Amino acid sequence: MNKNRFLSQLEELSVSFNDTKGKGVTRFSWTHTASLAQSWLEKEFSRMGISLIADGAGNLHALYRGKNPALPRLVIGSHLDTVKNGARYDGTFGLVAGLETLRSFREEGFMPDRSIEFIAFAEEEGANFGTTCLGSKLITGIISPEELKTLANDETTAWKMMEDFGLEPDKLEKQQIDPQTVHAYLEAHVEQERRLTKNNFSLGVVKAISAMRSYKVTYRGESVFAATPMKDRKDPVMSFIECHTEIHKVIDAGFFPENTRFTVGQITCKPGSPIVVPHECIFTVDIRNLELSALPAISEKIKEIILAVAEKNGIEAEIVPLSKSGGVKMSELVQNAYKESAKELGFEYFEMNCGTAFDAAPMGTAVPAGLLLVANQIDPETQEKYALAEDLYQGALVYEKAIRKLVCA
Template sequence: MTETAVHTAFSQGELGQVLIDRLDEAARCSAPGPGVTRLFCSQAHHQVLPLISRWMEQAGLTPQLDAAGNLVGRCPKAQAGEKTFILGSHQDSVIEGGKYDGMLGVALPLLALEALKREGMTLPFGIEVVAFGDEEGVRFPTTLVGSKALAGSVTPDQFEAQDSEGTSLQDALIAFGCSPDDIPDIARDPANTLGFLEVHIEQGPVLEQRDHAVGIVTAITGIERHKVTLSGKAGHAGTTPMDMRHDALVGAAEMVLAIDSVLQRTDELVGVVGRLEVHPNAVNVIPAQVTFTVELRSPESATRQDGREAVTAALETVAKRRGLTINVENTYSAEAVACADWMMTALEQACIQVGQPAERLFSGAGHDGLAMQALTDIGMLFVRCKDGLSHHPDEAITAEDGESATRVVMAFLQQMGEP
């Protein structure tokens, strides 16, 4: 079905440059410092909402901030309750991250929809594009709050999570203008949801090695995160004999090496100790307590379990030998999920239609699809990124690859609309 185009259609090559320009503009919505720092319910998050809202309106969608901090754009069919296909990704970033992780999957589908609109195309089903509020889990020790809200799987304990300044997620949402009590009401009806597609930079080197602009994701890795609290005893750094110390930092340093050793010798398991806090953190005081995080990732739950058990045993051995008390708390866990066969096939056909190779690959990073899979079928399209670099200010894609990915999404949606 078509309608008269109001605007001139995008010319070949123009889409990619428009996409890059929009992502550059979004990157200015950031806390000061290198790269992009845009945390959940922060000032930078608030600053980016009008920009995304404008993109949504240009695509023919009506934007609305929901109870979980997601900005949702809906077409008239979706607003009327017709069966709806969801696209989107997250607006939040890591600290000093890049321009494209997350935000690419917001800007690109909106541009694809705007391009289809300019070409006079009307899809026979509803469309939602979601800029999820929280995916990275940087500000609060929880993650995927926005996508879990749509899937109806948010748990009450997530709202008790506190940031480094003691602000709870519940209070942060209220201060942001959201109503956490209404989150159960925004869960989507699985019977009315056609699927979910996310476009994302690969965050790895495979597409660059293959010299392909895009790739079709087969599955998303499982992830678990743990908070380790190691307690020793403070003391004067100049008067306490070395053999009488219970130094939490020395113990933590040994534990970090032990964790790395487990990861190095276990196939298909990766992980990181990404955050470490020392108390009292004084120049002449033996550290009394250290808190650090451990993240483990694997596509196989059994591999992750074996790795977790090996890590835990190593930590307990170090703690016992050094006279330290240890507490390990699981703060996040998500099983690996597979992308739907029909979406992978449809994306392959769309790639062929626009003249792009359509090889498949696995995602070693977590994404909102981990939560959305509880609601509906999921699919992912990866876009090549320079040197496979992500979570870094130098993260980069080309306008040409952005153009190719946008046209793949256009072709995918058009195919879905064919009888």
């Protein structure tokens, strides 16, 4: 791996194609800026004589042929899109580490047994329609192409936006990954939670990505003046507090499986006047567990408590699902490849679970997948996230070595 080329190209791809220069990186999928970044990647792959082909969702695929095309291939990838004002190397780190790995193989004449498919995923961040990992969910069949016709923002549907960008979402049905033909999926990414920095590690090997469900709950009572006697009120805030306490008691009593997380992150009262008992208390509920199979029972029990408190207090309750994402254990095969590679290179690593969504989560539901994380720092002045060059290079070296191990049959 050529360190200088890797770092300079990572910088180039990360900052050149950006709609908010000076304020983080903004590169939404299916925009002019995304197409410029895509052309940059196309140019780099064409230098190796490899073409980059977009599927119906705009995920870009390149195939590096191995000695035996009949063997299940290795898939490597990350995403090209960002959130608004996103972190500098988010997504691009994995892409450029993959690109540099393939180029190094080509330059040294290393011929892998298995073919390697490189994927630059579209819409991992979900910035256009609020659905994360859309590109990877489509090619793993978690979301059907038909659902793109109803997935919409204020301006358009996902289907229409893809078509307007020149894509053919109707072809997606036939472009799904056949798990039989894939040996494993490897992703490298900068960390989002900053647990690596807090624990003084540069590299993390992920054991599992949490499953998540979230809901919006509305408790409806009666809006009365603050002078109303306590016994004559139907105060939804009282019910919220009771419900929140009750759920925590159930968690503390060990009723739920280990690693269960319950969070109320937003609370709103209506009408929101200091002298009026609110008629509505609206709050969000986020439930996470590493075991996807554990989530339905946890969600049901929490919903049961929410409804029981409302009934007891004579108020109404409404529960609306907000979002959900899979949750998946990372493959032992890939974890071991990362760990052995790090050890052989003399780097330390942190073994961790991870609470945020990555393309490795949908991919991990279809094929053995593994995620390698690199520590993110926060600039104290600008509050922008960034990763140290040395950490990025260490991560890229481990990624390259792990790929090299897994392409040998």
